[in-house]
Each structure stands twice: as C-alpha cells, then as structure tokens.
Amino acid sequence: MENAxxxxxxxxxxxENGTAAFADAPLPGASFSMLLEMTAGYPAYAVVDAxxxxxxxxxxxxxxxxxxSFWKTIxxxxxxxxxxxxxxxxxxx
Numbered sequence: 687m688e689n690a691x692x693x694x695x696x697x698x699x700x701x702e703n704g705t706a707a708f709a710d711a712p713l714p715g716a717s718f719s720m721l722l723e724m725t726a727g728y729p730a731y732a733v734v735d736a737x738x739x740x741x742x743x744x745x746x747x748x749x750x751x752x753x754x755s756f757w758k759t760i761x762x763x764x765x766x767x768x769x770x771x772x773x774x775x776x777x778x779x
Contacts, residue, residue, distance in 0.1 A: 689732040690718035692741035696767050697721070706765070724748055728760065733777055735770070742770035745778040 694715050700707040713720070722730070730746035745764030750756050764778045 689734075689741050689744070691715055693721065693732055693744045694718050696741065696744065696765050699768060700765055721746070731778065733774070740767075742767045743774055743778060 694713055694717060697707055698712040701709045701712050725746040725748060728747040728749075730744070732741045732744040734740065735742045743764060743766040745762060747760045747762055750759040750761040762779070764775060766774050
C-alpha cells in the first residue's frame with residue numbers, strides 16, 4: 687500500500703494524456719484498492735528507481751476472459767512513468 691499514490695498518479699497520467707488506461711476521468715487515491723482487486727490471485731509489482739526512491743512503473747497479471755475458450759490465458763498490463771525514459775518496460779516483461 688505504500689506505493690498507492692505513485693501508482694495512482696502514473697495511472698492517472700495515462701487517463702489524462704492518452705487512451706491506454708481506458709477510463710473517462712482520473713481516479714481518486716482511494717481507487718488503488720480497485721487496482722488491487724483486479725490483480726487478485728496474480729502477481730503485481732511496482733518498480734522503484736533505487737537511486738531516486740520513486741515508483742517508475744507498475745504492472746500486473748490478470749485473467750484474459752473475453753470467452754470461455756481463453757480460460758487459461760493471462761494478460762500483462764504495465765504503465766511506465768513518462769519521466770523514467772525509454773527501455774524500462776523490459777524490466778517488467
């Protein structure tokens with residue numbers, strides 16, 4: 687829970703400045719619990735820049751369930767802070 691606000695801020699940046707987060711409006715800080723519910727039973731990570739001590743990206747696995755035939759399929763979702771630069775997505779993959 688210590689990373690709740692930084693993760694929410696990164697997620698909200700994608701809501702406000704892009705289309706990758708699929709939400710209509712920024713989420714309040716209390717919405718972090720919703721993100722945790724989406725990851726129930728699957729790994730989720732926040733990546734912290736060791737030199738600066740701030741969250742630069744986060745990711746989670748979740749069920750991919752558009753149809754019953756995909757019942758063993760998972761998807762990875764990750765968001766990188768814009769300030770973290772390029773190449774950091776490899777860390778979560």
